[in-house]
Amino acid sequence: MTMRRYWYYPGCSGHASARDYQRSVALISPALGLDLVEVEDWNCCGTTAMTSVEPRLSVVLSARNLALAEEAGGRADLVVTCNSCYAILRRAQEQYARRREVRAEVDEALAGIGRRYSGTVRVRHLLEVLVRDVGLDALRERVRRPLSGLRLAPYYGCLLGRPRNDFEDPEEPLSMDRLLEATGATVVRFDRKSKCCGGALITTHEEAALELVREVLSEAAAREARAVVTACPMCQFNLDAYQAKVNAAFGTRLRLPVLYFSQVLGLSLGFGASELGLGQRFVPVGGVGKL
Amino acid sequence: MRAVQSQVPGRGPLPVVGEADLDGKFVVTVMELSGEDGLLGCIQCGTCTGSCQLSSWMDYTPRRIVDMVRKGLAREVLASRAIWYCASCYYCTVRCPRGIKLTEVLYALKSLALARGYAEPGAPAPAFYRTFFEVVGRYGRLYEPGLMIGVALRSGFGRLFRLAPLGLGMLRRGKMALLPERVRAVDEVRALMERVSRGLVRR
Numbered sequence A: 001m002t003m004r005r006y007w008y009y010p011g012c013s014g015h016a017s018a019r020d021y022q023r024s025v026a027l028i029s030p031a032l033g034l035d036l037v038e039v040e041d042w043n044c045c046g047t048t049a050m051t052s053v054e055p056r057l058s059v060v061l062s063a064r065n066l067a068l069a070e071e072a073g074g075r076a077d078l079v080v081t082c083n084s085c086y087a088i089l090r091r092a093q094e095q096y097a098r099r100r101e102v103r104a105e106v107d108e109a110l111a112g113i114g115r116r117y118s119g120t121v122r123v124r125h126l127l128e129v130l131v132r133d134v135g136l137d138a139l140r141e142r143v144r145r146p147l148s149g150l151r152l153a154p155y156y157g158c159l160l161g162r163p164r165n166d167f168e169d170p171e172e173p174l175s176m177d178r179l180l181e182a183t184g185a186t187v188v189r190f191d192r193k194s195k196c197c198g199g200a201l202i203t204t205h206e207e208a209a210l211e212l213v214r215e216v217l218s219e220a221a222a223r224e225a226r227a228v229v230t231a232c233p234m235c236q237f238n239l240d241a242y243q244a245k246v247n248a249a250f251g252t253r254l255r256l257p258v259l260y261f262s263q264v265l266g267l268s269l270g271f272g273a274s275e276l277g278l279g280q281r282f283v284p285v286g287g288v289g290k291l
Numbered sequence B: 001m002r003a004v005q006s007q008v009p010g011r012g013p014l015p016v017v018g019e020a021d022l023d024g025k026f027v028v029t030v031m032e033l034s035g036e037d038g039l040l041g042c043i044q045c046g047t048c049t050g051s052c053q054l055s056s057w058m059d060y061t062p063r064r065i066v067d068m069v070r071k072g073l074a075r076e077v078l079a080s081r082a083i084w085y086c087a088s089c090y091y092c093t094v095r096c097p098r099g100i101k102l103t104e105v106l107y108a109l110k111s112l113a114l115a116r117g118y119a120e121p122g123a124p125a126p127a128f129y130r131t132f133f134e135v136v137g138r139y140g141r142l143y144e145p146g147l148m149i150g151v152a153l154r155s156g157f158g159r160l161f162r163l164a165p166l167g168l169g170m171l172r173r174g175k176m177a178l179l180p181e182r183v184r185a186v187d188e189v190r191a192l193m194e195r196v197s198r199g200l201v202r203r
Helices: A020-030 A047-053 A057-072 A083-098 A099-111 A126-142 A175-181 A207-220 A233-241 A243-251 A261-269 A286-290 B026-034 B048-053 B063-070 B074-078 B089-096 B100-117 B124-139 B142-156 B158-171 B187-198
Strands: A002-010 A033-036 A077-080 A122-126 A151-155 A225-232 A259-261
Touching: A002 A057, A002 A126, A002 A286, A020 A033, A020 A259, A020 A261, A033 A126, A033 B089, A047 A057, A047 A083, A047 B100, A047 B124, A047 B142, A057 A077, A057 A083, A057 A099, A077 A083, A083 A122, A083 A233, A083 B089, A099 B187, A122 A126, A126 A225, A151 A207, A151 B048, A175 A261, A207 A225, A207 A233, A225 A233, A225 A261, A233 A243, A233 A259, A233 B158, A259 A261, A259 B074, B026 B063, B026 B100, B048 B063, B048 B089, B063 B074, B063 B100, B063 B142, B074 B100, B089 B100, B100 B124, B124 B142, B142 B158
Parallel strands: A002 A033, A002 A077, A077 A122, A151 A225, A225 A259
Antiparallel strands: none
């Protein structure tokens, strides 16, 4: 099997609240011919929090990560697994390419720390790499344990397709639907697939964010999904860790495990539930992990 | 003194402000900071408000915020609750028929509210953003316990007690690092932050 080489940016959550995500990615990647190497000494991308403190801040912080990948060389694509990192790093990549004054500011700031960037790194989400570079046919061929009969709700959240990019549709994304179908699972219709989970509002305006979480989970339940599948640590956290609070606040009886697409894919490739980190969640996976 | 009123219906009345209290340059400041120079082309269609999942929580809806920015109601916009309810979901941005990236405008407004001292230090969102900034300045990466404790210090310890069960739940599930990870070249991160945020962040 030829290995495809990429730089990998786990993001802060990849080393903390989404360690199970990272674990499953580390497990499935080599099995699918992906050689992901973590960028040395990466820093926080800045996310929406820093962008709100100063709109340029996350561009400059992200640019350091892009510069580190470029300096190390040998691989053109930087693979990201967090949707927020993805949107913020892409925003940096685009502003750097399109806006002269931003480029000047970034160049100057990087020069101040003895680094330079020339704009060659391409930021990509792991989901895109799986669907486009590995390909659905190759994925299908590697499935050892088809997840037949498992009904899954694909939840993309905001930042995979928004703002516009060359990968996903801003409102009707399909890549995860296709990937989950390749595992043999049944993908339910899911109209709220690209709605917002509340993001950081879960910390700052919990009441408002809980309503958004409820909307997503209750559609999944109404469609009789056994689990919700995400591609983002923020979405996973809000839907999983706050599910009990949603039930308490709205009198619902939701009990939906929230998995990462990499974990579902891992199950179908024959990996075990615990090595994929399926135990590390608030709502237990139950029967979903025993398939 | 001429009173400025909104010409289009929306949630509640627009504040009545005397001409002398209007900031004629506000729209230019916002356009420069956000890079969205098409704000004057907004047709007030309300697609942003209709697409916003948080607009029902806002004191002024997104369409209204644009209207107010253009009229120079700087103080009212920057002191509003609305701007802190933006979750940066980008629905307004992808749907705007005039191609205005309203999410970018909201980043700029939050930034101005922090810089000009409109955001109350204890209010949850400003406390969250300020603390996030400090934590990344210290470690170069996010450190969740540091964020939680910092937010609590700013907005009252009641919050820490409410967050404690969640933190313990995360810890038990291996979802929280006890010790922070520090970027080796954290000085580089600090230098970048210092350079870009100079003069903007008021502690």
